[in-house]
Amino acid sequence: MQGILPMESELKEILEKTANTIRQLSFEAVQKANSGHPGLPMGCAELGAYLYGHLLRYNPNNPDWINRDRMVLSAGHGSMWLYSCLHLAGFDLSLEDIKNFRQLHSKTPGHPEYHETPGVEATTGPLGQGVGNAIGQALGLKILEQKFNEEEHQILDAKVVCLAGDGCLMEGVSNEVSSLAGHLCLDNFVLIHDANKITLDGTLDQSSSEDVAARYRAYGFETLKMDGNDLDSIDQVMSHIRENQTRPVYIACHTVIGKGSPNKAGTSKAHGSPLGPDEVKVTKEALGLPEEEFYIPESVKAFFKERQEKQVTLEEEWKKHFKTWQGGHPDLAKEFELMQERTIPTNLEETLNKIEFPNPISGRKASQEVLQVLGSELPFLYGGSADLSGSDCTMMKSYPLIAQNDFKGRNIKYGIREFGMATVASGLFQTHMILPYVGTFFTFSDYLRNALRLACLSGYHVIYQFTHDSVFLGEDGPTHQPVEHLAALRAMPNLHVIRPCDANEVKGAWLAALNYPYPTALVLTRQNLPTLNETARPFNEGVGRGGYILKKESGKCDYCLFATGSEVSLAMDVAAALEKQGKRVRVVSLPCWELFSLQEESYKESVVGGDLGQRVSIEAGVSFGWSRFIGEKGIAIAIDEFGLSAPMSDIANELGFTVDAILNRLLSA
Template identity: 65%
Template sequence: METQQMKGSGMNMPNDIPALDSETKANLAKIAAAVRVLSIDAVQKANSGHPGLPLGCAEIGAYLYGIAMRHNPKHSSWINRDRFILSAGHGSMWLYSLLHLSGFKVTLEDIKNFRQLHSITPGHPESHETDGVETTTGPLGQGIGNASGQALGLKLLAAKFNTEKQSLFDSKVYCLVGDGDIMEGVSSEVSSLSGHLCLNNLIVIYDANKVSLDGPLSDSCSENTKERYKAYGFEVFEMDGHDFDDIHRTMTLARKDQKQPRLIIARTIIGKGSPNRAGTSKVHGSPLGPDELKLTKEALGLPLEPFYVSQSVYDYFAKKLKEQEALEEAWNKKFAAWKQENPALFDEFVKMQEKSLPTDIEERLYKIEIKNPIAGRNASNAVIQELCKTMPFIYGGSADLSCSDMTWIKEADAVKPGSFKGRNIKFGVREFGMATMATGMAETGMIIPYIGTFLTFSDYMRNAIRLASLMKVQVVYQFTHDSIFLGEDGPTHQSIEHYAALRAIPNLHFIRPGDSNEVKMAWLAALTYKGPTALSLSRQNLPELKETKVPYSQGMGRGAYIVMKETRKPDYMLVATGSELSLALDIAKELEKLGKSVRVISMPCFEIFEEQDASYKESVFGGDLGKRVSIEAGVEFGWHKYIGREGIAISMDTFGLSAPAPELAEEFGFTVPSILERIL
């Protein structure tokens, strides 16, 4: 085939790609103009925002939404849609403008209410607020992680449901990143894994304007991004981000015959058109101001009327919408034929879409035979094996620790480069990237991912967990080695402050089960909660407690429950979590020998408990319960809400030490004699 050199790209371009006709280019230019007008006017009206990216990427946005994207704005949840993620979330007005113009549920009034209280156009895109926004972005680097996770999730679905005759899943995931995303370490983690796995449905567009918020990019970064991404396993293209012909040629090639993820380096001018700020950091994060806004519009030939959009732009997208609806309708016909020819696969499809649980799930969980005693991590692994037999939507992965955090699905293969039939994902030592990708996998709508590492490494993942919690995405984090009692690895690996830190995140259920019974019910809690759950599991063996084998609705489903009732008015109330629950029961028995009346409460999940009604809370913690004592091998922060100011918190107020677990229990006072001495 004859080839021609692609303008500005350094790539050989097949000459059989039809050029854009003049009418189409004129329409795209009008869309780009509308994006610029809406964006800078909205930022100016709010007196807050980032006009630089919308001015610099207007042509790219016009092409993506006006030509490239295969989706249906009137049915934004169509499962085989192309997905777009704005990792550079500070440029949100660029995205909101395009969503409005192309027919999503974003009105002109919404544009005018940019960054205002309770608007659907907040400062950074939020998927739970705005139609057409695929994930919540803002903290730089995480958007490309979510995009990589969505791409991986879609490859898993394609491997499961595509047949030789019908391909149900063949969409692309587009992601726009800026210099900040590229510099954030998480982009390295997810890009490395995406290249390794050959995610040939991921197209990353790099807005290479050579400017960061603090000034020229050259002040802080001089790497060769092109070679870096080639080393990851990406195919790298370059284009002029303001030239529709070059954009068209490059984007067409990028989508064609894709074998690996692709990076498009788009050379752009930040704040393009602003006479006094274009190409500088001054246009990055501040409104243009009335005078510069007027000068910018004049320089670009834009209408001076605020929020003006040519009717021809709306007309163009109205026509485009008919084509997009036809794309979905054609897919629906293909799906109907596939459904008829593959009834067993269709049943699996429905299970994954609905993520439905067996009606006897609680009974099944309690029937799992688990040895006694057993570490929390091992008990969880036994549960995972059972769940995966009947729940095809569960996929697992670990940050290079599956043999230790016990996340491996024994009867499933590993996902490998270019092969996505497995259910075990080796994320490598990339905890932050793993967490962002798990969010993306969940955002496919058909997967509940669980991911594992040691609890102390949740620090690496925290911001991803935070955003998953903001979106209430259903991800399960299996955190093991959850206390000083992991032993000899020492304080670098021993969690102290992590319980409190994770409990502080809104919408996250942090569950610290005390034995295998509570581990089973913790999984039931995670699968029924439509949001993220963190399981905190022990490395050391724990005894199975007869007191915890209660119906879900009376135990774990309450967050906290009485496992030992007092014989008369209590002298002591002991409340504990995790590995300290059995210790609390042992202490209670000793107190009873001394003639004391004791109530013992298991409190595996603060958040579930706080969701209970006032009468139940009062029945557990209300009234005169004597001396209140909490027992947990972490910081005491948060406990005095339940034990009162005068309550005794048996806790850790220092980092741990490197030693066998029994010696650490003696050293830090987590033994029956030590605690009795303190509370009597």
């Protein structure tokens, strides 16, 4: 992988042609769509040519090869740069796909999307998150390296390269994750900063004057700089990184945005809008490009065809090396296979049912008991918390912490970096060998929400343990008491929100989360809850259904009480009080609305359908959303205001979450 300084003239010539090909494919695709960002693809064309034409190790025929180098475009608005590179490199992305940029159901959406386009390593676009995903991938690879590499067989040694723009490095999330990467000394991570000094709204100096390289030195990165429009400069800086890297690397890559455009290069006019037909014409003339649209020189095609063959051979050679490692280390090879498959044991429910919980027990502590068992059963499960592992109970106690230059552990201390934590967790999942979970207080889900949203959009299997789930956490007060958060998360597509009512439902919640291939939010109490006899039922008759009848009425129903979480036991007490008044009452536990919605219509009708008398929801959160179960005439026992700083019992009395208060409200309605 070593470069020759100066670069070999023949290689340099073909990479220069490649760079101009990337420029032409990019600005023409943007122009054809009449939408997009031509500036970054044109400014970073030499970098793309060098990475995909010389430096990176990949096999376009097998985009998921475990020992490939990863390239993450954090500045996802420059997606045509990545698509052009992937097409030339031989990935399953045709020229027709390039021409269909930003069109309905195309493989070239406006921002790169995981699983939509071969070779795209992460869904990016909201700036800065790609940096976190890339660092998560780098951390995951370090974990796997330390677990499986032997002195005589280094089967894993891939690099993760991330291209970020000025905007990415202004967003706070990139600072969170870069600080963590420097702390952990990730010597397989390279951050390339496209330092073109232009943002969408104007020049960078209108909003920022910091020394970014100095900031990265403070994080613990090695800092370098290069001229991103000069192949010799790129080669001088990057050719030594594979063999000589000892810590994360930051490279200030100085480029001219929109390079080649006579009238828009170096300005914000090249950032977020097509060049325009006239500027396309003069740009082609300035660059010496043919009039033919989407033109790719035959020499460039031949170069990448030869490179593709070499890359395929590279993986075949690695497979032989890997097979030798398997033969010499059968136990490690078996664990490697388990982590690749990430299969949930068929008897896991039976195993979890053997756990003996104290009664009462909080949701968070019940979950911690479950985690201790899951850690031994699932070698691919890795967890972490945003400085709250003692409070959100996310620590797997039998395993050490991951630390600087030490990746043998299974627990990650993310520090007070909720947003960064969630982006790194997505990156850990992207290794295809790790199932990550993360924890924080429920109210702080707001900090990480956009990363959670991208995980849902992309189909990342990540589990989020949110504790201190309501106003009943008490004295910390309304700043820390979630009220609108359940409704907000339930509105997010692909997310399963599970709020278990006791230790039995916590076990079911984890089973549901492990078997659902998209994100799950486990919402757990700080306070102790009684373990109900009525919840001791098989998974597929309880939490696995999303909602179920906890208490059946005898005769015609007068009241149907719907509840989740800590309010389920309250609903049971209210039901008992109503029955003393001669009322017939049904109680329905609804731990996961999303799972319940997936059940067959006949089952849903048997639980929530028909004439159930007065319908009542009881949940310590906003009433928004409950109308689907209780209807317009239903009664919502809810909290449509912010909480209070007081002991839990005082809050319950003040906000009407007691048996007497609810009974009075129902009987007087």
